[in-house]
Amino acid sequence: MNTTRRTFIQTTSAAVLGFPAILRAKEPNDKLNLAIIGCGGRGGANLGSVSTENIVALCDVNENNLAKAAEKYPGARRYADFRKLYDEARDIDAVVVSTPEHVHAFATMPALKLGKHVFCEKPLTHSIWEARMITEAARSAKVATQMGTQVHAGSNYRRVVELVQSGAIGPVREAHVWVSRAWGWQSEADAASNKDIVSVRERPTGASPVPAGVNWDLWLGPAPERPFGEALPKAAGWTWLNVWATWCKPCVDEMGMLTRWREAFTRENVPVTFELLSVDEPSSQPQLEKWREKNLPGAIRWLRSEDDFGPFLDGLSVDRNAAIPIHVLIDPKGNVRCVRVGAVHEENYGAARDLITQAE
Ligand SMILES: NC(=O)c1ccc[n+]([C@@H]2O[C@H](COP(=O)([O-])OP(=O)(O)OC[C@H]3O[C@@H](n4cnc5c(N)ncnc54)[C@H](O)[C@@H]3O)[C@@H](O)[C@H]2O)c1
Numbered sequence: 510m511n512t513t514r515r516t517f518i519q520t521t522s523a524a525v526l527g528f529p530a531i532l533r534a535k536e537p538n539d540k541l542n543l544a545i546i547g548c549g550g551r552g553g554a555n556l557g558s559v560s561t562e563n564i565v566a567l568c569d570v571n572e573n574n575l576a577k578a579a580e581k582y583p584g585a586r587r588y589a590d591f592r593k594l595y596d597e598a599r600d601i602d603a604v605v606v607s608t609p610e611h612v613h614a615f616a617t618m619p620a621l622k623l624g625k626h627v628f629c630e631k632p633l634t635h636s637i638w639e640a641r642m643i644t645e646a647a648r649s650a651k652v653a654t655q656m657g658t659q660v661h662a663g664s665n666y667r668r669v670v671e672l673v674q675s676g677a678i679g680p681v682r683e684a685h686v687w688v689s690r691a692w693g694w695q696s697e698a699d700a701a702s703n704k705d706i707v708s709v710r711e712r713p714t715g716a717s718p719v720p721a722g723v724n725w726d727l728w729l730g731p732a733p734e735r736p737f738g739e740a741l742p743k744a745a746g747w748t749w750l751n752v753w754a755t756w757c758k759p760c761v762d763e764m765g766m767l768t769r770w771r772e773a774f775t776r777e778n779v780p781v782t783f784e785l786l787s788v789d790e791p792s793s794q795p796q797l798e799k800w801r802e803k804n805l806p807g808a809i810r811w812l813r814s815e816d817d818f819g820p821f822l823d824g825l826s827v828d829r830n831a832a833i834p835i836h837v838l839i840d841p842k843g844n845v846r847c848v849r850v851g852a853v854h855e856e857n858y859g860a861a862r863d864l865i866t867q868a869e
Contacts, residue, residue, distance in 0.1 A: 541602040544568065544625075546591050546616045548578035551630050551657065552607035556581075557792035565601060568594045572722035589724050595619040603653075606630060612730045614639035621646040621654075630657040659795055701775060713738025746780025747846075747865050750837040754788045755797060759852055760835070770858055779865050780841075840868060 544566035545556055556564070556578060568588040569575040575587055588594040603626035606616045614634040620627045621643070633656045634640040647654045660666065673681060691699070693707040700708035716736030719725045725737050751767060753760030767783065774781045789797055822829050825837060825845050838847040838861070847864060 542600050544594055544601045544604045546604055546606045547608035548574045555605050555607050566594050570724045570727040590727055591616050598623055601625055611635045611732050614643055615731050617643055618646055621650040624650055626653040628655045746841055748839040749781050749783045750786055752786045752835050763852055779862055
């Protein structure tokens with residue numbers, strides 16, 4: 510039988526579920542035509558992960574994020590509205606959806622209807638009803654699909670799926686699903702005890718100007734009309750930025766100490782949020798994210814790839830040619846209060862705490 514690229518993908522993809530499933534199943538030297546919908550944090554990282562393929566279309570409601578993604582793929586068509594992208598999707602084999610979750614189902618459904626393979630970030634949808642609609646559509650479309658809960662593509666989970674499907678525990682009549690805590694929608698006390706960085710109880714009130722380059726109407730998409738509000742409030746207090754990379758051994762060695770410091774600050778009620786700035790290649794970020802989730806639960810997040818490093822230094826008013834800061838302490842008003850180009854050591858803990866608690 511003459512196996513074309515498309516039939517090859519369709520017949521093998523169900524069994525091959527590494528990230529992204531759609532890429533593992535193609536024939537060598539035969540590239541897929543991909544569309545990227547949502548080019549922000551995860552979108553940027555996912556773009557790095559699929560960079561071996563043909564990126565034929567990019568879509569984002571934020572012109573700035575779109576332009577940044579287009580720097581590497583100047584030949585890709587650009588869209589603010591994914592409905593237009595799907596109007597012109599003949600050459601597209603698969604889409605990668607990394608928008609916020611209220612849009613996931615709406616950006617995924619047209620792909621399924623058009624027979625395109627889909628990788629969509631987690632959570633799959635905004636409501637259970639949407640999840641059911643997408644499940645049905647995916648079943649009829651017979652395409653390769655994957656949600657961005659990457660660990661579910663690992664062999665351990667796949668073996669469990671096989672066991673259940675083989676009838677090892679008999680017919681499954683009921684499934685109970687739970688989560689140990691809220692991420693974000695919680696009181697400050699809960700956020701502190703969960704070692705989480707976000708605590709939100711209310712929707713933003715009032716209206717702020719829509720940032721330049723953002724199409725707010727398209728951002729809202731299927732959500733009810735509401736004015737633009739400032740983004741989720743960050744935990745009040747100081748920010749400790751730590752620039753590092755996996756290839757920098759001293760940086761990695763310092764992690765355990767910083768994690769202990771963070772716990773000590775929490776115990777002593779010293780208001781500091783740690784933010785980890787990875788300068789690793791975006792393509793390695795999914796793996797790093799897994800490492801981070803295991804080793805630094807909830808405490809520190811990936812912020813930037815190497816591309817953002819120059820603008821980051823500019824933002825701190827640090828000369829791009831000067832030594833790279835490794836530790837930066839920013840006060841609640843956004844003023845840089847301490848820049849350190851080298852490591853910090855156990856004996857520096859008291860000085861850091863004093864700086865934070867005694868600053869005006
Ligand atoms: N798999 C993981 O490990 C993981 C980790 C973090 C976040 N996520 C998920 O990834 C998704 C994106 O999160 P993020 O942190 O990248 O957010 P983000 O805000 O950094 O990026 C979202 C991007 O989508 C764009 N966008 C918004 N509406 C759009 C639309 N209608 N069409 C096209 N573009 C649109 C935004 O302008 C922005 O560039 C979320 O659903 C989040 O839950 C997954």
